[in-house]
Amino acid sequence: MPEDYYQVLGLEREATKDEIKKAYRKLARQYHPDVTTEDKEVAEERFKTVSEAYEVLVDDEKRKVYDQYGHAGLSGSFSGGSFTWDDFSHFEDLSDIFGGMGGFGGSIFDMFFGGGGQQRRSRGPRQGDSLRYDIEVTLEDAFKGLTKEIDVPHTVQCSDCKGTGGKGGDVQTCSECGGAGQVQSIRNSGFGRFVSVSVCPKCHGEGRTYKERCPSCNGAGREQRSSKITINIPVGVEESTRLRVPGAGDAGAQGGPPGDLFVVIHVRPHKVFRRDGSNLWLELTTTYPKLALGAEVEVPTIQGESAMLKIPAGTQVDTVLRMPGQGLPRMGGGPRGDQLVRVRIQVPKKLSSQEKELLRKLDGEDGNKGGIFENIFRK
Numbered sequence: 001m002p003e004d005y006y007q008v009l010g011l012e013r014e015a016t017k018d019e020i021k022k023a024y025r026k027l028a029r030q031y032h033p034d035v036t037t038e039d040k041e042v043a044e045e046r047f048k049t050v051s052e053a054y055e056v057l058v059d060d061e062k063r064k065v066y067d068q069y070g071h072a073g074l075s076g077s078f079s080g081g082s083f084t085w086d087d088f089s090h091f092e093d094l095s096d097i098f099g100g101m102g103g104f105g106g107s108i109f110d111m112f113f114g115g116g117g118q119q120r121r122s123r124g125p126r127q128g129d130s131l132r133y134d135i136e137v138t139l140e141d142a143f144k145g146l147t148k149e150i151d152v153p154h155t156v157q158c159s160d161c162k163g164t165g166g167k168g169g170d171v172q173t174c175s176e177c178g179g180a181g182q183v184q185s186i187r188n189s190g191f192g193r194f195v196s197v198s199v200c201p202k203c204h205g206e207g208r209t210y211k212e213r214c215p216s217c218n219g220a221g222r223e224q225r226s227s228k229i230t231i232n233i234p235v236g237v238e239e240s241t242r243l244r245v246p247g248a249g250d251a252g253a254q255g256g257p258p259g260d261l262f263v264v265i266h267v268r269p270h271k272v273f274r275r276d277g278s279n280l281w282l283e284l285t286t287t288y289p290k291l292a293l294g295a296e297v298e299v300p301t302i303q304g305e306s307a308m309l310k311i312p313a314g315t316q317v318d319t320v321l322r323m324p325g326q327g328l329p330r331m332g333g334g335p336r337g338d339q340l341v342r343v344r345i346q347v348p349k350k351l352s353s354q355e356k357e358l359l360r361k362l363d364g365e366d367g368n369k370g371g372i373f374e375n376i377f378r379k
């Protein structure tokens with residue numbers, strides 16, 4: 001169970017905005033990993049939790065939703081369904097808190113955004129998430145190749161606001177930051193010149209402002225959709241092959257490009273053939289006389305119709321007979337693999353008295369020295 005946001009900040013439910021800010025400042029100072037006296041990992045986790053609570057309670061709309069529906073109501077407010085640092089839009093408040101403490105404001109971003117390319121700090125255009133889609137095909141599909149249509153659930157640009165998040169697509173470039181989503185301030189001190197970059201206070205890093213949120217997507221600029229996507233599964237496709245469909249992932253944020261879709265292909269095991277690269281293995285069960293005398297037998301092939309396989313006289317059990325070019329095509333081109341047939345025999349469990357007599361004769365029990373089969377094998 002997620003903790004109650006008011007409890008996290010130690011507040012009553014009627015707390016005013018000032019009280020919320022005050023409580024957050026106190027806790028942020030206590031748990032900021034750079035200044036905390038507690039275990040660093042625990043403090044980091046706590047710092048994130050109090051920041052999440054602050055993000056919700058200081059925002060009138062989010063607070064209203066939370067008061068009414070609790071945590072369950074908020075999943076739509078966070079870009080990934082639950083709170084991450086990407087959803088935190090009050091870095092300027094943190095700069096206030098740590099600004100007087102020797103530039104902690106800047107290091108916060110680096111800490112949570114992995115070394116902080118300035119791009120990551122901005123909430124401006126961001127590429128959408130890439131998605132993975134798993135699909136299973138048969139060995140026959142891998143032999144022939146396949147064109148297939150799949151339904152992919154993903155987010156797409158909101159059609160009402162063209163992805164801008166503003167009602168009717170009405171947005172302006174932020175006048176404060178010129179669309180960059182961040183502002184620079186230069187400060188001179190006795191030690192030198194400090195340049196600090198912080199999120200634009202006017203647009204909260206989005207780089208643009210709008211009069212009214214788009215009601216269809218609640219300002220997100222994206223909506224959930226299922227799209228039909230045609231994929232071409234190549235001839236000879238191998239297990240776990242990944243096909244990339246550029247731009248078929250989730251829509252980007254703030255006009256950023258969409259992510260990619262990766263289709264991962266699994267080849268279902270076959271009832272008759274076992275695959276080994278581009279070769280196909282087959283077990284052939286035949287009779288003792290056919291191995292001893294030689295024969296032509298029908299065997300199945302992956303292309304559907306059966307083929308004739310010649311068993312040479314005197315073939316031993318477990319011999320592997322090769323059918324060149326009867327395997328699978330190779331994914332990148334090149335000659336087809338082979339079909340490899342391992343020979344087995346089936347020993348009958350029940351015999352008539354006539355059959356028994358014949359077999360005894362063959363085995364030399366009737367005085368015929370060595371028996372017929374042994375004579376054949378000796379040749």
Ligand SMILES: [Zn+2]
Pocket residue numbers: 158159160161162163164165166214215216217218219220221222
């Ligand atoms: Zn919209």
Ligand SMILES: [Zn+2]
Pocket residue numbers: 174175176177178179180181182200201202203204205206207208
């Ligand atoms: Zn701005």
